[in-house]
Amino acid sequence: xxxxxxxxxxxxxxxxxxxxxxxxxxxxxxxxxxxxxxxxxxxxxxxxxxxxxxxxxxxxxxxxxxxxxxxxxxxxxxxxxxxxxxxxxxxxxxxxxxxxxxxxxxxxxxxxxxxxxxxxxxxxxxxxxxxxxxxxxxxxxxxxxxxxxxxxxxxxxxxxxxxxxxxxxxxxxxxxxxxxxxxxxxxxxxxxxxxxxxxxxxxxxxxxxxxxxxxxxxxxxxxxxxxxxxxxxxxxxxxxxxxxxxxxxxxxxxxxxxxxxxxxxxxxxxxxxxxxxxxxxxxxxxxxxxxxxxxxxxxxxxxxxxxxxxxxxxxxxxxxxxxxxxxxxxxxxxxxxxxxxxxxxxxxxxxxxxxxxxxxxxxxxxxxxxxxxxxxxxxxxxxxxxxxxxxxxxxxxxxxxxxxxxxxxxxxxxxxxxxxxxxxxxxxxxxxxxxxxxxxxxxxxxxxxxxxxxxxxxxxxxxxxxxxxxxxxxxxxxxxxxxxxxxxxxxxxxxxxxxxxxxxxxxxxxxxxxxxxxxxxxxxxxxxxxxxxxxxxxxxxxxxxxxxxxxxxxxxxxxxxxxxxxxxxxxxxxxxxxxxxxxxxxxxxxxxxxxxxxxxxxxxxxxxxxxxxxxxxxxxxxxxxxxxxxxxxxxxxxxxxxxxxxxxxxxxxxxxxxxxxxxxxxxxxxxxxxxxxxxxxxxxxxxxxxxxxxxxxxxxxxxxxxxxxxxxxxxxxxxxxxxxxxxxxxxxxxxxxxxxxxxxxxxxxxxxxxxxxxxxxxxxxxxxxxxxxxxxxxxxxxxxxxxxxxxxxxxxxxxxxxxxxxxxxxxxxxxxxxxxxxxxxxxxxxxxxxxxxxxxxxxxxxxxxxxxxxxxxx
Numbered sequence: 001x002x003x004x005x006x007x008x009x010x011x012x013x014x015x016x017x018x019x020x021x022x023x024x025x026x027x028x029x030x031x032x033x034x035x036x037x038x039x040x041x042x043x044x045x046x047x048x049x050x051x052x053x054x055x056x057x058x059x060x061x062x063x064x065x066x067x068x069x070x071x072x073x074x075x076x077x078x079x080x081x082x083x084x085x086x087x088x089x090x091x092x093x094x095x096x097x098x099x100x101x102x103x104x105x106x107x108x109x110x111x112x113x114x115x116x117x118x119x120x121x122x123x124x125x126x127x128x129x130x131x132x133x134x135x136x137x138x139x140x141x142x143x144x145x146x147x148x149x150x151x152x153x154x155x156x157x158x159x160x161x162x163x164x165x166x167x168x169x170x171x172x173x174x175x176x177x178x179x180x181x182x183x184x185x186x187x188x189x190x191x192x193x194x195x196x197x198x199x200x201x202x203x204x205x206x207x208x209x210x211x212x213x214x215x216x217x218x219x220x221x222x223x224x225x226x227x228x229x230x231x232x233x234x235x236x237x238x239x240x241x242x243x244x245x246x247x248x249x250x251x252x253x254x255x256x257x258x259x260x261x262x263x264x265x266x267x268x269x270x271x272x273x274x275x276x277x278x279x280x281x282x283x284x285x286x287x288x289x290x291x292x293x294x295x296x297x298x299x300x301x302x303x304x305x306x307x308x309x310x311x312x313x314x315x316x317x318x319x320x321x322x323x324x325x326x327x328x329x330x331x332x333x334x335x336x337x338x339x340x341x342x343x344x345x346x347x348x349x350x351x352x353x354x355x356x357x358x359x360x361x362x363x364x365x366x367x368x369x370x371x372x373x374x375x376x377x378x379x380x381x382x383x384x385x386x387x388x389x390x391x392x393x394x395x396x397x398x399x400x401x402x403x404x405x406x407x408x409x410x411x412x413x414x415x416x417x418x419x420x421x422x423x424x425x426x427x428x429x430x431x432x433x434x435x436x437x438x439x440x441x442x443x444x445x446x447x448x449x450x451x452x453x454x455x456x457x458x459x460x461x462x463x464x465x466x467x468x469x470x471x472x473x474x475x476x477x478x479x480x481x482x483x484x485x486x487x488x489x490x491x492x493x494x495x496x497x498x499x500x501x502x503x504x505x506x507x508x509x510x511x512x513x514x515x516x517x518x519x520x521x522x523x524x525x526x527x528x529x530x531x532x533x534x535x536x537x538x539x540x541x542x543x544x545x546x547x548x549x550x551x552x553x554x555x556x557x558x559x560x561x562x563x564x565x566x567x568x569x570x571x572x573x574x575x576x577x578x579x580x581x582x583x584x585x586x587x588x589x590x591x592x593x594x595x596x597x598x599x600x601x602x603x604x605x606x607x608x609x610x611x612x613x614x615x616x617x618x619x620x621x622x623x624x625x626x627x628x629x630x631x632x633x634x635x636x637x638x639x640x641x642x643x644x645x646x647x648x649x650x651x652x653x654x655x656x657x658x659x660x661x662x663x664x665x666x667x668x669x670x671x672x673x674x675x676x677x678x679x680x681x682x683x684x685x686x687x688x689x690x691x692x693x694x695x696x697x698x699x700x701x702x703x704x705x706x707x708x709x710x711x712x713x714x715x716x717x718x719x720x721x722x723x724x725x726x727x728x729x730x731x732x733x734x735x736x737x738x739x740x741x742x743x744x745x746x747x748x749x750x751x752x753x754x755x756x757x758x759x760x761x762x763x764x765x766x767x768x769x770x771x772x773x774x775x776x777x778x779x780x781x782x783x784x785x786x787x788x789x790x791x792x793x794x795x796x797x798x799x800x801x802x803x804x805x806x807x808x809x810x811x812x813x814x815x816x817x818x819x820x821x822x823x824x825x826x827x828x829x830x831x832x833x834x835x836x837x838x839x840x841x842x843x844x845x846x847x848x849x850x851x852x853x854x855x856x857x858x
Contacts, residue, residue: 003077008183010064010141013316015071016353017141018064018115023548023561026245026401027112030140034148034382035105035398039390040132041159043125043746047083048167049158052174053151054081054119059142059182059312060151063118075183079118082748084757087127092740097128100764105135105398107760113139114752121151122753127744133395134387144315146300149381151311156387163388182312201347202318202355207363209321210475212284212293213372213405214445216436246402247434249442252413253426257450260457261426267459268331270338272426273377275453276410277320277341278334280375282463283448285324287472294321296371296404297341299348316351318344319371326464330456333463361536368476369565372405380412380424402433406442444469515554516570516577523547534568551577605667609635611643616853619675621647621664621691623682624788625727625781630681630734630837637846645675647687651780657713657791661690669698677852678703679802681837683784685710686791689819693795702799704852708845709806709833712815713794721786724754727778731758734834735766751778796821802852804845807833 010018017030054060061079064071086104091097104126113120120139125132138148154175161174253261264275281295301316302308320340324333356369385392409431412424428449432442448468455466520528524537539547548559557577564576605619608628618638620631628646635644647664654663664687668674674695680688685707695702720726724747732741742761747754755778759771798821805813805828817824827848831841 005077006075006183007067007072008075010071010073011185011313012354013351014064014073014141014313016351017139017313018066018071019561021112021115021139021141023559025560026110028110028399029401029403031109031111031113031137031399031401032140032143032145032148033105033109033135033137033398034152035109035395036134036136036385036387037393037395038132038134038387040127041125041134041388042163043083043085044167045159045162046123046125046134047081048162048169049155050083050123051081052158052162052169052171053154054079054121056154056171056175056179057151057182057311058179059147060119060121062142062182063114063116063120064141065116073183074116074118076118080749081119081123082750082753083123083125083746084748084753085125085744085746086742086757086761087125087744088129088740089743090129095740097131100128101126101131101133102398103764104761105133106400107764108135108757109137109398110400111137111756111760115139115141117752124757134392135398140313142313143311144300144313145376145378145381146302146308146315147311147313150309152385152387152392154311156385159387160389180306180310182310185307185310185312185314198347198350199355199358201344202350202352203358205321206294206319206355206359206367209292209294209319209363210289210366211319211368211372212281212289212295212472212474213476214284214437214441215288215471215473216405217438217441245433245435246400246431247439248397248399249430249432249439249446250396251428251430251446253428253453254450256457257453258426260453263457264331264334264453268334268338270334271341273410274338274341275334276377276426276449277375278330278337279449279452279456280373280408281322281337282324282330282333282452282466283445283468283470284373284472286452286463286466286468287448287470289472289474291474292321292323293474294319294367294371296352296374298374298376299344301348303345303348316348317371317374318348318350319352319355319367320344324463327462329459329461330452330463330466331459357535361533364535365533365567366475370404372476373408374404374406375408375410378409378411382411383413383424397429397431399431402431402435405433405436406445407431441470516551516574519547519550519554520570523550528570530571530574531569539568605645605664606648607644608632608646609638609642609644612641615641615643616677616850617643617645617673617675618677618679618849619645619647619668621678621680621684621687622649623680623684624784625730625777633839633842634837634846634849637843639850642850649780649784651776651783655783655787657687657690657787660787661687661694665691665694674700674703676703677706677849679706679708679849680710681708682710682833683788684708686713686788686794689713689794689797690791692797692799696797696799697795702797705797705799705801706849706852707801707803707816709804709808709836710816711788712812713788713819714792714815715812716785716789716791718789721789722782723785724751724778727781728754728758728761730781730834731774731777732761732765733832735762735769740765794819798822800852801825802827802848804829804836804848806831806836806841 020030021027055078058075060081061076063074063076065074088100091100108124120142122137124135124137126135127133136148136152143151158174161169165173261272261275265272268274277295277297281293284293284295296317297320298315298317301314302310307314320337322333322336322340352371353369356364356367359367382394385394407430409429411427411429413427428446430442430446448470451468452466455461517528517530524539526537528537534547548561551573552558555577559573560576564573606628608620608631611617620634622628623630627648631644631646635642638644649660654660678688678692679685685705688705689707689710692702692705725745728747729741729745732745747757755771755774759769759774762769762774796819800822801820801824803813803816803824803826805826813826829836829841829844835841836845
């Protein structure tokens with residue numbers, strides 16, 4: 001008997017990530033991807049090794065669900081682990097291998113996880129020509145960077161064991177030590193409110209502090225900015241796909257700067273990270289973020305040996321505050337950074353969200369719910385990796401969604417430094433918000449860090465003597481005001497500051513001022529003005545959930561909760577809920593959804609081309625999983641006067657070829673006149689042949705048939721039904737002929753993740769698409785393949801027929817000949833199955849169709 005899943009309370013950090021995932025605009029904001037350059041791996045061995053690792057660790061079998069007002073971990077006894085594979089044997093013409101790998105990695109990283117489904121981790125093998133990569137993407141709610149390093153160590157061990165002993169090797173032969181359970185960590189974190197003294201440690205140090213941030217550039221900068229001058233590995237920027245919010249830059253500190261860090265650390269008696277933290281703080285202070293300012297620091301929160309072996313999400317974010325003055329030496333700033341890190345060690349388990357709730361409203365407003373600048377010390381995490389007996393190189397992050405304005409990751413890379421230095425190289429990997437910062441602003445910030453370190457290499461000298469180009473501000477409100485080019489929706493939100501109860505969201509889904517304020521008053525039980533702070537009115541976290549749910553249900557719009565929490569007022573909520581214009585996020589998706597609905601259409605004929613009232617009429621039948629769209633070029637290529645109609649399947653009702661043929665024939669017979677030519681491409685030709693048989697059964701003259709590379713009855717079997725790989729290859733060939741479909745495409749056994757992979761590949765090679773549309777198309781495709789698989793015997797038809805062959809073999813053509821009493825006219829065109837309906841080939845096909853009619857009828 002299979003054990004039941006175990007439900008445990010989530011940790012505070014996990015709960016926060018769950019809410020962000022469900023409320024943030026970019027659902028991948030807490031995806032963590034390691035993009036590894038590897039030597040070719042055996043996909044069978046890798047899949048078996050990955051399953052062993054997933055079986056071993058609770059965190060990899062964990063999903064999350066809401067139970068009332070609580071978020072719980074659901075630890076499953078088992079979870080199926082898939083490895084997906086995409087391989088181009090050579091880069092498509094006109095495409096650089098690295099550019100294709102970059103784009104595919106970014107798109108795969110951006111795919112959101114369903115947080116209820118385990119594992120919240122996926123492996124994808126990608127190959128372009130001789131270059132092979134492995135993408136390991138996890139959700140931060142189950143793994144942090146420390147844990148991911150441990151996972152990769154286990155994957156290396158499991159891969160070697162499977163390669164040596166086979167895929168059925170038992171776990172006890174692979175791993176010598178039992179895994180440290182993770183579920184208990186979450187329970188410990190939620191075992192009760194933190195002691196007053198622990199919270200007081202943080203609140204006392206943050207009183208009067210303001211968050212430091214770079215001065216925003218005054219509006220969205222470039223969405224991508226590859227730093228051609230920097231080059232890899234010293235510097236590189238990741239591209240930002242359309243609609244993303246972030247980009248990344250990797251910078252290797254110069255040898256001189258690294259030598260300076262080592263010297264300062266020795267002189268002050270601290271770790272290199274304390275020096276790096278002080279350098280960041282000093283750049284911001286010299287740039288204008290004066291007074292007592294706070295920086296976010298991501299801490300490991302692994303205080304015991306067991307915690308250090310635990311695979312799960314243990315990290316926390318804390319805020320460290322300090323005041324940097326011009327007349328003090330840099331060493332003093334470093335010393336306080338050292339002391340702040342050491343003093344905070346016993347309190348790392350108290351995360352900033354818990355502290356934030358305890359702060360006065362003024363401090364909350366000055367700090368923000370998410371620190372705009374975060375710094376984290378990864379150390380050797382990501383270095384020394386290997387898989388398959390060969391090194392695995394960690395490449396720059398493909399992330400394109402910003403968690404904050406600036407996230408600075410400090411890595412120690414390599415076994416020893418370059419240029420003869422002792423120790424490892426220091427690499428800064430920076431993710432930044434492209435809506436606030438341009439690439440040149442971030443590069444200037446990195447140069448300033450170098451200059452501060454070089455200018456402080458020796459003792460003496462004051463902070464005031466250090467020159468920086470960066471411009472910074474203190475206080476979230478200041479940063480937000482500087483970033484905003486103007487009111488979010490001036491025509492929608494009228495005079496909120498001057499008229500507290502007069503919010504007017506004209507034509508907005510946000511609804512009336514009274515409606516929004518009534519929602520607040522219902523939740524809080526008191527009168528509310530537009531500028532009131534939710535927490536100052538006595539609101540708490542559970543009431544946040546209640547209010548958001550109430551407002552979203554009434555307005556039909558989704559609120560970006562993390563953004564609203566920075567200014568938790570009705571006025572800000574109204575701004576975030578205001579409607580956007582035609583070019584705003586969601587407009588293109590709505591238009592595509594409408595197109596999908598039209599493509600599904602009713603069962604009756606759709607008019608693709610009106611033609612002349614007395615002109616020739618070509619009636620076409622849909623292909624597998626598609627509607628009228630593939631026939632557009634064919635209709636345009638026909639001579640003037642031709643009318644073109646299409647039978648489409650709405651996905652309901654009849655499911656067999658015979659039933660579909662009868663259904664599509666009925667409206668043609670009801671019209672009182674059959675078309676002059678009947679046909680179809682792919683499955684459409686097979687259906688047209690079945691319709692012709694029914695026309696003859698009724699004793700009616702059958703119009704000429706045109707079969708465009710159509711499968712022969714009996715070609716499909718039950719094994720073809722639901723073949724996600726075949727469906728994905730077909731879609732890619734049809735949608736992105738210039739990019740070239742992969743030579744190997746294994747989407748895995750799980751339909752949802754397979755569709756996600758296909759979505760990412762289409763976005764990388766053919767433009768934007770929606771996973772929902774692909775799910776609908778896949779369901780229709782599976783329905784059609786099942787119908788063809790059950791269609792074994794077809795009637796023989798006696799009508800003039802043209803078979804246009806492209807991908808059909810000669811054996812298949814010979815089988816088609818047996819389906820007709822007379823001669824079958826066969827023309828083979830130099831194209832594949834999908835190119836048959838494009839370009840010059842479809843124009844030639846249109847000429848052949850037109851010549852099916854006598855000259856007098858054309």
